[in-house]
Structures are given as C-alpha cells and as structure tokens.
Amino acid sequence: MTHAASSGDDQEFWLFVQDAPLPSGEELQQAMFRLDPCFQLNLSGAPEEAPDHVLEGSYLDEEGESQLDVFWVMETEDARKAFKRDRGALKKIGDRTNMLRFILEDECATGHVFAMIHAILENRNGLLVIPDERGFAILERKEALKFLHQEIQEN
Numbered sequence: 001m002t003h004a005a006s007s008g009d010d011q012e013f014w015l016f017v018q019d020a021p022l023p024s025g026e027e028l029q030q031a032m033f034r035l036d037p038c039f040q041l042n043l044s045g046a047p048e049e050a051p052d053h054v055l056e057g058s059y060l061d062e063e064g065e066s067q068l069d070v071f072w073v074m075e076t077e078d079a080r081k082a083f084k085r086d087r088g089a090l091k092k093i094g095d096r097t098n099m100l101r102f103i104l105e106d107e108c109a110t111g112h113v114f115a116m117i118h119a120i121l122e123n124r125n126g127l128l129v130i131p132d133e134r135g136f137a138i139l140e141r142k143e144a145l146k147f148l149h150q151e152i153q154e155n
Contacts, residue, residue, distance in 0.1 A: 011104040014129040015117050016079055016096035022047055022120060031119030032112070035152055039115050040066070047116075048076050057112040070109040074116075075101040092138065096127055111155060118148040 023031070025043030032039040040058040047055060053073050058066040079099040083089040100120075102113045117128060121141055128144035130137040139147055
C-alpha cells in the first residue's frame with residue numbers, strides 16, 4: 001500500500017469506510033464518552049464539514065472541567081484516486097472507498113483520534129491502516145476495535 005501525499009513527521013492513521021455520511025459530532029461525542037468520560041469532542045454537525053478539516057477536543061477532569069485542548073486534522077478523500085496505482089491496496093480496500101486521514105501534529109490528540117475512529121467503527125465496516133517507517137499495520141474492523149479499545153484503556 002503506497003500513498004503519494006505524505007505529511008512529513010506527523011503521525012497519521014487512515015480509516016477506510018463505505019461512502020456514506022459519518023456520524024454527527026453529537027453521536028461521536030456520546031460514543032467517545034462511553035469509552036472514557038475524559039474525552040470531549042468540541043464539534044457540532046458533521047466532522048467532514050469542520051472548518052479547514054481541523055477537529056478539536058478536550059481532556060476533562062473528574063468534575064468535567066477542561067484540562068487540555070487538543071487538535072487534529074481529518075481529511076477525506078476517495079481511496080480509488082489516492083491508490084489508483086496500487087492494485088493490491090485497491091483490492092484490500094474493496095468497497096470501503098471513503099478514506100479518512102487523521103493527522104496528528106501533537107501526540108496528545110492520539111486518545112481522541114483513537115476514540116473517534118472506534119466510534120465510527122462501532123457501527124460501520126472499516127479498515128484501519130497505521131502507516132509507519134516499517135510499513136503498514138492493517139486491521140479489519142474487529143481487530144481495529146479491539147486494538148483501539150486496548151490502547152484507550154492502557155493510556
């Protein structure tokens with residue numbers, strides 16, 4: 001699996017889902033809060049319509065007060081265009097043609113991104129790809145949910 005546009009040193013996570021509207025910000029917030037009540041997603045409406053693709057969240061303390069604001073980017077693109085020269089990747093992606101690229105400039109946002117991806121995968125078939133310098137970790141929905149839940153609980 002190769003991808004032409006890389007964002008340099010920023011950590012990325014790619015989620016491939018079928019082309020349909022994503023859950024609203026409110027629905028994502030409810031699912032994220034069930035995973036860990038310290039996650040707050042500061043978004044109303046559809047995540048793919050966020051200004052400049054920048055999403056914002058907060059870590060809450062026991063009293064529900066914001067302790068740390070975090071930001072990340074979520075871009076959407078057509079996987080068929082992004083991977084048009086990689087037949088193996090296209091075969092693996094299948095009908096999950098909506099590619100969500102989560103780009104972290106700050107490692108503090110990892111928990112929010114994992115919780116958001118988990119919330120999307122709770123009700124959607126998807127494929128999670130974690131690119132790194134060694135290649136790609138590719139997780140089908142069930143494996144991805146297990147991995148994300150474990151990472152959220154441990155961190």
